Amino acid sequence: MSEDTKSSGPHPNNKESLEQAAMQDNSMQDVHAQLMREKEEPHEGFSPVPIVLMFLFAALCFWGGVYLVHYSAKFRWDAYSPYFDPNADKPAPVEIPLFVRGQKVFAQQCAVCHQASGAGVPGVYPPMVGSSWVTEHPEVLARILINGLNGPIEVKGNTYNGNMPAFGPGGLNLSDKDLAGVMTYIRQEWGNEASDMTVAMVTDYQAAYASRSTPWTAPELKEGLGPVPEPEPVVEEAAEGEAAEAEEPHAEEAAH
Numbered sequence: 061m062s063e064d065t066k067s068s069g070p071h072p073n074n075k076e077s078l079e080q081a082a083m084q085d086n087s088m089q090d091v092h093a094q095l096m097r098e099k100e101e102p103h104e105g106f107s108p109v110p111i112v113l114m115f116l117f118a119a120l121c122f123w124g125g126v127y128l129v130h131y132s133a134k135f136r137w138d139a140y141s142p143y144f145d146p147n148a149d150k151p152a153p154v155e156i157p158l159f160v161r162g163q164k165v166f167a168q169q170c171a172v173c174h175q176a177s178g179a180g181v182p183g184v185y186p187p188m189v190g191s192s193w194v195t196e197h198p199e200v201l202a203r204i205l206i207n208g209l210n211g212p213i214e215v216k217g218n219t220y221n222g223n224m225p226a227f228g229p230g231g232l233n234l235s236d237k238d239l240a241g242v243m244t245y246i247r248q249e250w251g252n253e254a255s256d257m258t259v260a261m262v263t264d265y266q267a268a269y270a271s272r273s274t275p276w277t278a279p280e281l282k283e284g285l286g287p288v289p290e291p292e293p294v295v296e297e298a299a300e301g302e303a304a305e306a307e308e309p310h311a312e313e314a315a316h
């Protein structure tokens with residue numbers, strides 16, 4: 061029987077099983093093909109990060125940085141304390157003394173004529189040093205600076221006849237602070253020993269003389285002077301009061 065089968069070529073059964081096998085092969089390949097499509101072949105090395113992700117990450121870092129700069133409260137440990145005062149560390153704005161301010165103003169505005177030494181130029185620009193116009197009544201000095209000066213004037217025994225420019229609103233328009241500074245400066249520099257001129261005093265004199273449009277003459281300067289204003293313990297007290305107020309929050313903080 062077995063001989064028969066061999067000689068008579070492929071057995072019908074055999075053929076069927078071959079076809080079946082072929083068919084299985086095909087379907088197997090189909091399945092593999094599907095798998096191949098779905099899964100990538102494993103390979104060595106790292107797959108590169110998509111460039112979009114890189115940009116996204118960079119943008120995120122940037123935003124994070126900006127956020128920290130704005131909302132970190134400088135990484136202060138006490139930032140969440142109910143008594144946190146972000147300005148506590150800042151130094152109080154320094155108010156430069158009028159004398160120091162005046163020194164600068166004098167160098168910029170007056171030294172051209174009256175010289176840095178305050179000695180003036182003989183016959184042309186009168187001296188500041190030891191001049192009674194400078195050191196006596198503050199109102200006289202304020203008048204000269206606000207409105208200027210014209211015509212003959214005797215200073216320390218010498219007569220001058222020139223033009224002193226106005227530094228008030230009608231002239232070079234210095235601020236009240238600068239005027240108070242420069243007047244304080246010339247009253248106290250080079251051995252001069254006169255009282256301070258405060259901003260409040262200058263403001264008062266401005267109110268009286270700012271509208272005057274002509275420069276003063278020496279005789280006019282001595283007319284109609286008001287009383288010499290009291291030098292100011294008042295202002296100092298006020299400043300101390302402010303300082304005490306500024307201290308208060310700290311005391312409060314310490315108490316808690």
Ligand code: HEC
Pocket residue numbers: 165166169170171172173174184185186187188191192193194201204205209210211212213215220221222223224225227242243246
């Ligand atoms: C352009 C030159 C010039 C400038 C700038 C000038 N002065 Fe004078 N100053 C004069 C002259 C000139 C006189 C004399 C005026 C006269 O003869 O009537 C004078 C007179 C004075 C006097 C009265 C006389 C004395 O010597 O005491 C004072 C005070 C004075 N100047 C202060 C100042 C101050 C402060 C400044 C700066 C803010 C200043 N001057 C800027 C030219 C100038």
